[in-house]
Amino acid sequence: MALRAALRTKCALSGFLSQPSSSSRHGRVCASTVLAAQQRSNSTSSKISVDFDQSTGVAVMHMKSPPVNSLSLDFLTEFCISLEKLEMDKSCRGLIITSSLPKVFSAGLDILEMYGKSPESCGEFWKAVQEMWLKLYSSNMVTVAAINGSSPAGGCLMSLTCDYRIMVDNPRYSIGLNETQLGIVAPFWFKDTMANTVGHRITEMALALGMLYSPAEALKIGLVDQIVPEEKLMSTAEQAMAKWLAIPAHARQLTKSMMRKPTVDRMTSKREADVQNFVSFITKDAIQNSLRVYLEMLKKRKA
């Protein structure tokens, strides 16, 4: 609780969880001098650590929240603060996101944040999910997901918000928006993000069936851009980053904004309604029951 309260204070400083202004949505977020002064080359919080190489202008964000890097409210809060700090540092031009855990990139949204919680908590949680998406999808940095493990649902969404995805070629890993398998529905902006990447028909089928793809299958449908052996993941991510960073920044950023703005605008214009929809949907008895059954299934599978 203390951590969460501390993080909230930091968030308030940076305007986190507030509606981004039009200039921050598609341009670099305005730097608060307080946070700018806090910028360090390397920073560590309990769930995320960031290594920033000043010489290349590339930061690597390691997600390290055992057991599965699930996106809890605390995780999302730390994630957004780290991202905002990097965004404000003009010397940081690229971000590689990866996991420090074996076998899992991110298990997606923390189901325990959606199960047995009050409507107020659910609303607060959902705003943090929205914020993560907005910050990543409209980042001015080049963002590369180095996917070194399974990446279902919200983990897949996080990957999809990046500019480029490289996944370890291990058939035991999977990626996809599998929400329907939990008895829940991917929100419209999850759907839009996937459709922008792989097209309408593949998204329609993937979402309806709650498909989880192996790395090879994901490559085939364009859900990831490259698959590589585990030991080549980071060097490949650095090479991809160098290629993207070689493009004049203003031209690349304006192109990114042009491609993504309609999706971002659609989400921001419906943001409050989306929170209400989420809260009323997730607190329904039938949905809570589906989540309970799914959690039990996860535990049984482990046993």
Ligand SMILES: CCCCCCCCC/C=C/C(=O)SCCNC(=O)CCNC(=O)[C@H](O)C(C)(C)COP(=O)(O)OP(=O)(O)OC[C@H]1O[C@@H](n2cnc3c(N)ncnc32)[C@H](O)[C@@H]1OP(=O)(O)O
């Ligand atoms: C109208 C529309 C409105 C809107 C409608 C609502 C929209 C909601 C959108 C939802 C988006 C989501 O991301 S929903 C989340 C979807 N995520 C998933 O389905 C992933 C489920 N997890 C897995 O498949 C696996 O855990 C996997 C990630 C592959 C790792 O497998 P492993 O064998 O390594 O690990 P496991 O033994 O399974 O898990 C270790 C522990 O972590 C827990 N755990 C695993 N995933 C978890 C998770 N997401 N949240 C919490 N806890 C999780 C397990 O229960 C275990 O707990 P212990 O037994 O206690 O140790």
